[in-house]
Structures are given as C-alpha cells and as structure tokens.
Amino acid sequence: MSNDNGILAQLIEHAQADGADLATLRAIAEEAGELGATRALARLGLGDAGAAKDMGELRELLGAWRDAKRSALKAAFGWVGRMLGALVLVGLAVKLGFPGWLK
Missing domain, CATH: 1.20.5 (Single alpha-helices involved in coiled-coils or other helix-helix interfaces)
Structure with a gap:
C-alpha cells in the first residue's frame, strides 16, 4: 500500500514539474480514488442505498x-x-x- 502511495506521489511530482497545478492534480487523484471505490462497491453489489x-x-x-x-x-x-x-x-x-x- 505504501508503494502505491509512493508511485502516486511520484506521478504528481512529475506532472507538477511539467507545469500542472498541484491542487488540480490532488483533486484528480481524489476523484479517481472515489470513482474506483464506487465502481468496486457496485461490482460487489454494495452500491445501493x-x-x-x-x-x-x-x-x-x-x-x-x-x-x-x-x-x-x-x-x-x-x-x-x-x-x-x-x-x-x-x-x-x-x-x-x-x-x-x-x-
């Protein structure tokens, strides 16, 4: 798990070095995580109310x-x-x- 966090941090640093805004990159990572979690719950049949x-x-x-x-x-x-x-x-x-x- 910590290795995944390290890779994400490296990708954000790389994108920031190329001129991307850090706040935008963090928002994208957060949205991607939430979307992935929602999809995983839906696949498990736990996406309903x-x-x-x-x-x-x-x-x-x-x-x-x-x-x-x-x-x-x-x-x-x-x-x-x-x-x-x-x-x-x-x-x-x-x-x-x-x-x-x-x-």
Missing part, C-alpha cells in the same frame, strides 16, 4: 456465528473433560478393587 444496512446485518450474523462456534467448542471441551474425569474415577475404582466391595 441499503448496502450499509446489509453490511450491518452481515456483521451481526458473523458475530452470532462466532459466538455459537465458541459456545459449541466450549461445551465439547467440557464434555471431553467430564468423560476423562469419569474414566479416571472408573480406573481408580477398578485399581482399588471397588467391584469387590459391592459383593
């Missing part, structure tokens, strides 16, 4: 997905931990002869 609302809803949906994924992982690790604890207890019971105590 409802795009901001759509992006907000998408961000909200993505946040909900991340929360659900985090909760599912937390629950899965909790269950795995409980199962390991139960296996350790069963192993200790067998090792200590607990089945003999039941008779």
Whole structure:
C-alpha cells in the first residue's frame, strides 16, 4: 500500500514539474480514488442505498456465528473433560478393587 502511495506521489511530482497545478492534480487523484471505490462497491453489489444496512446485518450474523462456534467448542471441551474425569474415577475404582466391595 505504501508503494502505491509512493508511485502516486511520484506521478504528481512529475506532472507538477511539467507545469500542472498541484491542487488540480490532488483533486484528480481524489476523484479517481472515489470513482474506483464506487465502481468496486457496485461490482460487489454494495452500491445501493441499503448496502450499509446489509453490511450491518452481515456483521451481526458473523458475530452470532462466532459466538455459537465458541459456545459449541466450549461445551465439547467440557464434555471431553467430564468423560476423562469419569474414566479416571472408573480406573481408580477398578485399581482399588471397588467391584469387590459391592459383593
């Protein structure tokens, strides 16, 4: 990104050296950037008035997905931990002869 800014600055300096007005060159660069951004948004389908609302809803949906994924992982690790604890207890019971105590 900084390389692109350097190229733009070099082009502006070159045009200014050839006699172009710096304010005009900066205005042209700004307009070109805005036009490019508008075209890119239109190609992505985000050029209409409802795009901001759509992006907000998408961000909200993505946040909900991340929360659900985090909760599912937390629950899965909790269950795995409980199962390991139960296996350790069963192993200790067998090792200590607990089945003999039941008779």
